[in-house]
Amino acid sequence: MSETGPHNDVSENLPSEHGAHEGGVAVKTDPFANPGLPPHEHRRQDIDDRAAKHSERVVAGLFTLSMLGTLGFIASFVIFPVDKIVFIFPFGHVSALNFSLGLTLAVAMLGIGAGAVHWARTLMSDEEITDERHRVDADDELRENVRQQWITGAKESGFGRRKLIRTTMFGALSLVPLSALLVLRDLGPLPEGKLDHTLWAKGKVLINTNTMEPLKPEDVMVGSLTFAQPQGLEESADDFQTQIAKAALMIVRLKPQDIKDKREASWGHEGIVAFSKICTHVGCPISLYEQQTHHVLCPCHQSTFDLSDGARVLFGPAGHPLPQLRISVNGEGNLIALGDFEEPVGPAFWER
CATH class of the missing domain: 2.102.10.10 (Rieske [2Fe-2S] iron-sulphur domain)
Structure with a gap:
């Protein structure tokens, strides 16, 4: 005895391997299609001026910490003699000069790096921009586009209007090179005229x-x-x-x-x-x-x-x-x- 009713085949309710069914017509879908960028989510600093001011103070504080680290590096040369040994847990007995130089220079470099990262993550523009791949050689239109993007990025970074960040950053970057000068100076005493003369003199046997x-x-x-x-x-x-x-x-x-x-x-x-x-x-x-x-x-x-x-x-x-x-x-x-x-x-x- 055969059934005469609607044919209930489960496969009809599953999408085809080539696409889905709409109104009985198979629609092809591309499994590798570009999904596009997700919707942009604004940061708290983008919508709350108080939060932006707080981030600005944090960045300025990190740059100021860098300046203090550099000043501490310089002061270490004056304070600690070369032969002074101190006990520091858990390192044991170490040179006071070497330890202080390493610690203060690390603070100076860390302050600049952390300040720059925090500035970029909280205050600089973070909107995603897509662009098609282009030839290696750039035409006038592309150069102008890059120039405009640079101008826009510089404007959105707030570098021109955030004077506190700008001042402290310049201060940190100006002081750090002094560390290199002191390190080079510490390679040894200044030669003065010592390299020009030996113990040989007239009459020396x-x-x-x-x-x-x-x-x-x-x-x-x-x-x-x-x-x-x-x-x-x-x-x-x-x-x-x-x-x-x-x-x-x-x-x-x-x-x-x-x-x-x-x-x-x-x-x-x-x-x-x-x-x-x-x-x-x-x-x-x-x-x-x-x-x-x-x-x-x-x-x-x-x-x-x-x-x-x-x-x-x-x-x-x-x-x-x-x-x-x-x-x-x-x-x-x-x-x-x-x-x-x-x-x-x-x-x-x-x-x-």
């Missing part, structure tokens, strides 16, 4: 650094390399490392006919010449000598100097020759200096 005895011409053989230091410089001295780093000397004896530079010959004694031992690249001590070519090699970066030709640079990153020291012999037969180096020793100097 050359002391053999191995025997700690005065050097005599007969002690220096052709093809040998001898190291010397100024008379009176003792290893027990507090500033020994500082002074020897500038005054370290290397002595070689060349055959007079092998010396190519006339000034070098006149500044030596019977073929004995003295040059700074400190490489003019980064200040490494030079100790490798090739007696056949009269070349010395810096072991750090392979800068090579010709001791028979004014110690000029043959190879490597060194920028200028090794300074030469003028020497002679005193009445006791000892090698002596006739003055200091006429140019700063060691790595490149700023006037070069």
Whole structure:
């Protein structure tokens, strides 16, 4: 027995995989269609002037906190000595200077960052703008559009009319660079004239650094390399490392006919010449000598100097020759200096 009534098929009430049914007609839908932007929701600051003023004060307070952090950074250099150690939980015993510098600089940078973020999130325009993708090269219309958007954004940011934010922001940004100046200043004492002079002076005897005895011409053989230091410089001295780093000397004896530079010959004694031992690249001590070519090699970066030709640079990153020291012999037969180096020793100097 067959039923003769309406056909109740559940599938008729389900949408087709290609779309929905409207009035018996299938309507195709795009599952990847652009849903568009959701309706814009205004922030409290957009509709409540009191809330906007509060946010303005918060931003200004954060910028002011940054300024206080910078001032604290500067004050730390004056208040805390370098060797002061304090106990701070949970870090333990730490340098008071380093801890205060890190803390105050963090406050200074955090104040600027947090202030800028809070300003953007609460006071600057947050309306969503859509724009179609365009070619990389911009036409006049696009440039004008970008310019107008910039003008609109600057106007809506409130930068021109919110003087409190503008003033405190400029103050914070102006003070923070002072931290960098102090950090650079703390890299070490100002050189003043210390790099221009060494312990060498007229009449100073050359002391053999191995025997700690005065050097005599007969002690220096052709093809040998001898190291010397100024008379009176003792290893027990507090500033020994500082002074020897500038005054370290290397002595070689060349055959007079092998010396190519006339000034070098006149500044030596019977073929004995003295040059700074400190490489003019980064200040490494030079100790490798090739007696056949009269070349010395810096072991750090392979800068090579010709001791028979004014110690000029043959190879490597060194920028200028090794300074030469003028020497002679005193009445006791000892090698002596006739003055200091006429140019700063060691790595490149700023006037070069």
